[in-house]
Amino acid sequence: MSDITKQSLSELVENIKSKKLSSSEVTKAFVERSEKSKELNAYITEDYTNALNKAKKFDEKPNLDLKLPGIPMAVKDLFCTRDLRTTAGSKILNNFVPTYESTVTQNIWNEGAILMGKLNCDEFAMGSSNETSFFGNVQNPIDKNLVPGGSSGGSSSAVAAQLTPITIGTDTGGSIRQPASFTGTVGLKPTYGSCSRYGIVAFASSLDQAGPMAQNVKDCALLQEVISTYDEKDSTSIDFKRNEYSKELTKDIKGKKIGIPKEYRVDGMPKEIEDLWKKGIEYSKDCGAEIIDISLPHTNYALPTYYIVAPAEASSNLARYDGVKYGFRAEGENLIDMYEKTRSEGFGAEVQRRIMIGTYVLSSGYYDAYYLKAQKVRKLIKNDFDDAYKKVDAILTPSTPSSAFKIGEKTNDPVSMYLNDIFTVPVNLAGLPGISIPAGHDAKGYPLGLQIIGKAFDEQNILNIAYAMEEKINFKNNITDWWIK
């Protein structure tokens, strides 16, 4: 069967279940394509030999009742994988080999999937362009000079370039949805507490969520169904009734009320984004949804709030990297000197910057003015959504304020980099689910995404809306395989 890597997850599962394809054939196809695609720099660690062996083993005694039977996949290098190096894109974890498995990846292997390798990401998931990775930047398969978004940039690049049929990323302020938008792929950030954080390298614990990334909404729904479980190893995991998202997926969204928040019409937003949003409104009307204007008055305060809360939590989480228990160590004259040199040499510039911001806002004398203030504004932002959801079932916005930018374009201006997440950050602060779907192209032919935000635990509803709109939009990615010689 030709063009295995062009098939969606659903097609691959179907073909393996009906024995038209073996896991070995599928795994070999994705491994070969990944090997030919080194220029994209999507992988940090490859595990192809093991993957091929596991596929062979699967084929000897295939369990075709599983949800991901013998499906190969690579995952973001923020998930701890037992016996396979996990770096979080950082020098400080360059030689770290976990002795345990994250719950989310364990759920995936339990359903029959096979690990191919670990995908590049911004260091400790801190970045919007994958340029802060110790292992170098990743190229967007759309165009050689473009960033793939971040922090799940290796993940978005690998899915768009068909190096892996599906993948998982993590999203603290937009790190799944923004790269999905930049690469013409689908990415879901689930409700806070839906997917276990156990075994995921921590960035900002009150915001971090793992989520699926795929070529289409149905594949995303199936992967979400696999990864979302209650887990007593994560005290913030929530025990709620989870759907079989892919089975319950429907395009019937007649009568659904979709809110359009006026505050998302930000100053200087390119006309192309405004037009895309209008098109999105028309598509949802075509699907039978009702459009309602709403207000989320504190939207403009979300980014400043995020840039207090996230670095504060990061500075605390990253205190564990001290050169003693695991990871990189620099020699020092005494204990303190060893700590300081280890952290100064082991962390990259952006991570150091965020640790410093976080340490400052939590330090004596500044805690009330910054951290407490931010927690209060976070409450106001959540209240905005609570009020809006009295009137609507979901909210439609652009995913990002622009299409993918050029490599190096924003690296010298942290604030302009942070502005990328203006439409995604409020969703994390309020703990809600959000999905980005590809919805069109700008004048340069780069993909643009629309975001659908749901009520807490209402993943099914936003997946349904996305599924219905996906059919109307009928998006096609322009990828020419330029990197394959």
Place this chain on the structure above:
Amino acid sequence: MSIDLKTIKHISKLSRISVDEKKAEKLAGDLNSIFDFIEKLNELKTDNVEPLTSVAETTLKLRPDEVKSKNLREQVIKNSPKENEDYFVVPKVIE
């Protein structure tokens, strides 16, 4: 508000990240532009707002206090940059 070099040195000490003069100057510039951006929050009156500490409106689950992971010593020590049998090794602390 302006963050001066003295403050940067103080934060770097608290963060256990060493900085030289050049790095301190760069950090001061970056942090000042980021805090200019953050100052926007002062436009809002929040005296009567409860701080949000967790988006999940559930209480923590209780569980029996039982040991579930046993004999992990080898695993725990496995990634240590320097060890001596069952111990982590650090530079001399007590003279």
